Amino acid sequence: xxxxxVMEHFNNPHNVGVIxxxxxxxxxxxxxxxxxxxxxxxxxxxxxxxxxxxxxxCGAAIATSSxxxxxxxxxTLVKAAAISKKDVAEELGGLPPAKMHCSVxxxxxxxxxxxxxxxxxxxxxxxxxxxxxxxxxxxxAETKEEACDL
Amino acid sequence: MIGMERSVYMDYAATTPVxxxxxxxxxxxxxxxxxxxxxxYTLGREGYRALEAARESIAATIxxxxxxFIFTGCGTESDNAAVVCISQVxxxxxxxxxxxxxxxxxxxxxxxxxxxxxxxxxxxxxxxREDGIIHAEDLAGVVRDDTGLVSVMAANxxxxxxxxxxxxxxxxxxxxxxxxTDAVQALGKIPFDVNDLGIDAASFxxxxxxxxxxxxxxxxxxxxxxxxxxxxxxQEFKKRSGTQNVAGAVAFAKALELMIETHAEEAERLTRxxxxxxxxxxxxxxNTRLNASGSPRLPGYSNLIILGCEGEAMLxxxxxxxxxxxxxxxxSSSSLEPSHVLLSIGCPVEEAHGSLRVTLGRFTTDEDVEYxxxxxxxxxxxxxxxxxxxxxxxxxxxxx
Numbered sequence: 305x306x307x308x309x310v311m312e313h314f315n316n317p318h319n320v321g322v323i324x325x326x327x328x329x330x331x332x333x334x335x336x337x338x339x340x341x342x343x344x345x346x347x348x349x350x351x352x353x354x355x356x357x358x359x360x361x362c363g364a365a366i367a368t369s370s371x372x373x374x375x376x377x378x379x380t381l382v383k384a385a386a387i388s389k390k391d392v393a394e395e396l397g398g399l400p401p402a403k404m405h406c407s408v409x410x411x412x413x414x415x416x417x418x419x420x421x422x423x424x425x426x427x428x429x430x431x432x433x434x435x436x437x438x439x440x441x442x443x444x445a446e447t448k449e450e451a452c453d454l
Numbered sequence: 455m456i457g458m459e460r461s462v463y464m465d466y467a468a469t470t471p472v473x474x475x476x477x478x479x480x481x482x483x484x485x486x487x488x489x490x491x492x493x494x495y496t497l498g499r500e501g502y503r504a505l506e507a508a509r510e511s512i513a514a515t516i517x518x519x520x521x522x523f524i525f526t527g528c529g530t531e532s533d534n535a536a537v538v539c540i541s542q543v544x545x546x547x548x549x550x551x552x553x554x555x556x557x558x559x560x561x562x563x564x565x566x567x568x569x570x571x572x573x574x575x576x577x578x579x580x581x582x583r584e585d586g587i588i589h590a591e592d593l594a595g596v597v598r599d600d601t602g603l604v605s606v607m608a609a610n611x612x613x614x615x616x617x618x619x620x621x622x623x624x625x626x627x628x629x630x631x632x633x634x635t636d637a638v639q640a641l642g643k644i645p646f647d648v649n650d651l652g653i654d655a656a657s658f659x660x661x662x663x664x665x666x667x668x669x670x671x672x673x674x675x676x677x678x679x680x681x682x683x684x685x686x687x688x689q690e691f692k693k694r695s696g697t698q699n700v701a702g703a704v705a706f707a708k709a710l711e712l713m714i715e716t717h718a719e720e721a722e723r724l725t726r727x728x729x730x731x732x733x734x735x736x737x738x739x740x741n742t743r744l745n746a747s748g749s750p751r752l753p754g755y756s757n758l759i760i761l762g763c764e765g766e767a768m769l770x771x772x773x774x775x776x777x778x779x780x781x782x783x784x785x786s787s788s789s790l791e792p793s794h795v796l797l798s799i800g801c802p803v804e805e806a807h808g809s810l811r812v813t814l815g816r817f818t819t820d821e822d823v824e825y826x827x828x829x830x831x832x833x834x835x836x837x838x839x840x841x842x843x844x845x846x847x848x849x850x851x852x853x854x
Contacts, residue, residue: 317840331842338784358841359840360763360837402790
């Protein structure tokens, strides 16, 4: 089901932990959903200089958290906030359709952390609306075309 | 596989390996005695005799007459046939259009019942209590004068709880309704006699008891209203057309024979090992519990909740260590829904995500169980340390 790269990131995730004196914190998901992600970042010159994550979730949830922290490290805030779920899935060599929503959680977590930093410093947020908060966010969306109508 | 030191299968509820002795019994019917049982020549008659011997053996074991037992392609087919076909004929003949099923039935019963509900039937889905049991008083509260069929499984596949079938069948019959039970998990593991229990129909499956996949059974008490799901050549007393799987039938009979032979010692051994698993986990890892712990369960079956860990992640980590178990977490199911069984007994959704089903069987050894108990705590500790909410919700620490 999972690509080799996903399994690699699940078995040996990068950047696990919490930055104690973080410049920005983003927490998304909830235990009822079964997926929770917390991302903490350090920022200097509008660049992500350090980033860590903690995640409660399945193999894909942990792998997407791990890979997004790898991708965002060293990126400008603008670039990091623009990472899409497709980018995340591609970096991982693809995700099963049912697991694409995990990559949305990762991108939302990062955007939240970035906006948290900006707003705390009296600046405009740039992340845009969180996809997981949209009323029509449907984790099942990717699988719907395959569903058979009884 | 990373760090796989041994291979430990603990998902016997999902499927079982075919016992060597069953393979030996069925092999001759593949390429040697391969005749179609409906054929009149010697080869065909051989197939017929083997098929009927298998049927007689199975029927005798469950207390049925041979013509009350038919072979099907799988437990799901038996469930579909029982739920749909009995209900439709009862509705036509007696105008009873109400069906009752339990909320923790296998989807083969639930989805079929839901289909009936969309096709002019009224459906009541009865929840078990938190002890994982469907109580007769609760069933009595929903069975009506226009109930045609009640279906409650003999033992639940996720939590292993054994249902009071005799009492439930009595409740159904008191109102003139028929009683079907999905006995797929139960047959061979606990005593099952259709007359002692008073049931009208029951579903079985060979691959849950060291037989091959692709062969199931359906018991239908004489005169039970029924029409065939599969129409055609009229095999199986016109109740299930299709050239019979003689090798599969022989295998089913042999598998059941072996279950009965060793039943007493296996029940004791697996109950001991099961309790070792449950006590071992809840005793050494904090914030864990056993579901339906006070209720009678199938030997070998434990369904555990590990708070603060997600099921699929645990499953994959255990797989890395060569251990196979299953989980009721949403992430691990194709529907992205958490286990309907756990939800039906009142398990909160966030806790259902942290469930592990460990089911032991014929080839489980004491060493396998000790290995599992050794491997699980570090996995739980690591996953909990990665959970941003663990300390907030449950307090820190892994050990009890």
